[in-house]
Amino acid sequence: MRIRIFGLRTAKEILRDPMSLIFGLGFPLILLGLLTLIQKNIPVSLFEAAHLTPGITAFGLSFLCLFTATLVAKDRSGSLIARLRATPMRSIDFFLGYLLPLLPVALLQMGVTYLAAMLLGLEPTLHILPAILAQLPLAVFHLSCGILCGCLMDERQVGGICGALLTNLSAWLSGAWFDLKLVGGALERIAFLLPFANATEAGREILAGSTVSEKPLLICCLWAFAMLILAAIACKRLTSVR
Amino acid sequence: MNSIEICGLTKRFGSMTAVDHLDLRVKEGECLALLGMNGAGKTTVIRMLSCQLCPTEGDALILGNSIRETPARVKELVALSPQETAVAPNLTVRENLELIAGICGAGKKEAAEQTEELLQRLSLQEAEKKRAGKLSGGWQRRLSIAMALIQQPKVLFLDEPTLGLDVLARRELWNVVKELKGKVTILLTTHYLEEAVALCDRIAVMNRGRLKALGTAEELMERTGCRTFEDAFAQLAAEEGKT
Numbered sequence: 194m195r196i197r198i199f200g201l202r203t204a205k206e207i208l209r210d211p212m213s214l215i216f217g218l219g220f221p222l223i224l225l226g227l228l229t230l231i232q233k234n235i236p237v238s239l240f241e242a243a244h245l246t247p248g249i250t251a252f253g254l255s256f257l258c259l260f261t262a263t264l265v266a267k268d269r270s271g272s273l274i275a276r277l278r279a280t281p282m283r284s285i286d287f288f289l290g291y292l293l294p295l296l297p298v299a300l301l302q303m304g305v306t307y308l309a310a311m312l313l314g315l316e317p318t319l320h321i322l323p324a325i326l327a328q329l330p331l332a333v334f335h336l337s338c339g340i341l342c343g344c345l346m347d348e349r350q351v352g353g354i355c356g357a358l359l360t361n362l363s364a365w366l367s368g369a370w371f372d373l374k375l376v377g378g379a380l381e382r383i384a385f386l387l388p389f390a391n392a393t394e395a396g397r398e399i400l401a402g403s404t405v406s407e408k409p410l411l412i413c414c415l416w417a418f419a420m421l422i423l424a425a426i427a428c429k430r431l432t433s434v435r
Numbered sequence: 436m437n438s439i440e441i442c443g444l445t446k447r448f449g450s451m452t453a454v455d456h457l458d459l460r461v462k463e464g465e466c467l468a469l470l471g472m473n474g475a476g477k478t479t480v481i482r483m484l485s486c487q488l489c490p491t492e493g494d495a496l497i498l499g500n501s502i503r504e505t506p507a508r509v510k511e512l513v514a515l516s517p518q519e520t521a522v523a524p525n526l527t528v529r530e531n532l533e534l535i536a537g538i539c540g541a542g543k544k545e546a547a548e549q550t551e552e553l554l555q556r557l558s559l560q561e562a563e564k565k566r567a568g569k570l571s572g573g574w575q576r577r578l579s580i581a582m583a584l585i586q587q588p589k590v591l592f593l594d595e596p597t598l599g600l601d602v603l604a605r606r607e608l609w610n611v612v613k614e615l616k617g618k619v620t621i622l623l624t625t626h627y628l629e630e631a632v633a634l635c636d637r638i639a640v641m642n643r644g645r646l647k648a649l650g651t652a653e654e655l656m657e658r659t660g661c662r663t664f665e666d667a668f669a670q671l672a673a674e675e676g677k678t
Contacts, residue, residue, distance in 0.1 A: 195537075205530070
């Protein structure tokens, strides 16, 4: 009951913030449009919709981390958490109340990106839904990372870590706009140890209808699980009696 | 009957003692002001009594329930209006109130009814559809108190409730507090001495985490031999050693 009520509030806070719509939906769509336009004017196949879209959705999810972290940090600095800690709210209510309502937002974000990609030439297939679902672990990773950062940092620090550092990491290491295997070396090795490129890879394989390798999905799930645990610990420390 | 019984309550942060063996009793329906200079330990006391901080030593009973042993039960009895306005900025005034009512266990219909009552009681109707983050400081403060009241607490902690308000807004909130007196036990911290004198039955003065004096404004003036309460407070708050 309390998770649902607090979760509804989380969703309203995020969806009513114009920055969420501009960055969460607008920015990935602009990137998709621009890169598709570039593809039409170059002779080589670099930004084909089927190749590009899973990368854009993986990158777009990094903004959810920023929104979540900002919301939690604001709730801390504005003392809303202090007020709610004096109510029967438990740590689990806070944690799931931040996490759960944003999973449908992540699905919506990916769904809208795929819809735009279809308008730009992506072939509508039954593989799209599983391709979206395959990136849900990355969404859990980003949302958990947002809760963790929001519990530990103030709004300014959150802007630096989640807004600049993590989105850049996600942009460069997701393999959204260039082939990491082509670059090779340390960059490729590091990228495929992290969840971003693996989520892109899993999405691409599923969308292409080819045999899905277990490794990328497994790596994404492990990162998501680890971040989920860290976020739960940070949230417990923040919201329980100290 | 006492609503709040504080026995030897102590809080240390590392080597710094924020609250030092505080003993205090607040009667049911009483409004008690907790005064002190910055860093005297007032907010730390409120944070312990509202079960946000665990005491290092000692205990307090809220209507017979220990803040150490039964914090979940205590949280059902108390409400806190923190120093900051503590509202959800992108929710409307009505939604903020319904949020707290829901979290405290009210069903949808019950939450709507309680919200309607609070909107009227605190004259918040004209702002009910406005987002809390867009309200002026005075309106936000009023909403903050409404959010504490919708919990229907037996004990209400008001941490500097009129901080930053203009004279008229402050008077309006005073009226709300006066109306609550006798029905709800109120522990209020403030830097406005006239507020403590006008609203509270008794005043506790803290200094460096210790209780320096306790009594009515008149008693404290008589004890210090001062003609104004401000002089009495200045003398008590500056005194060293334990009373």
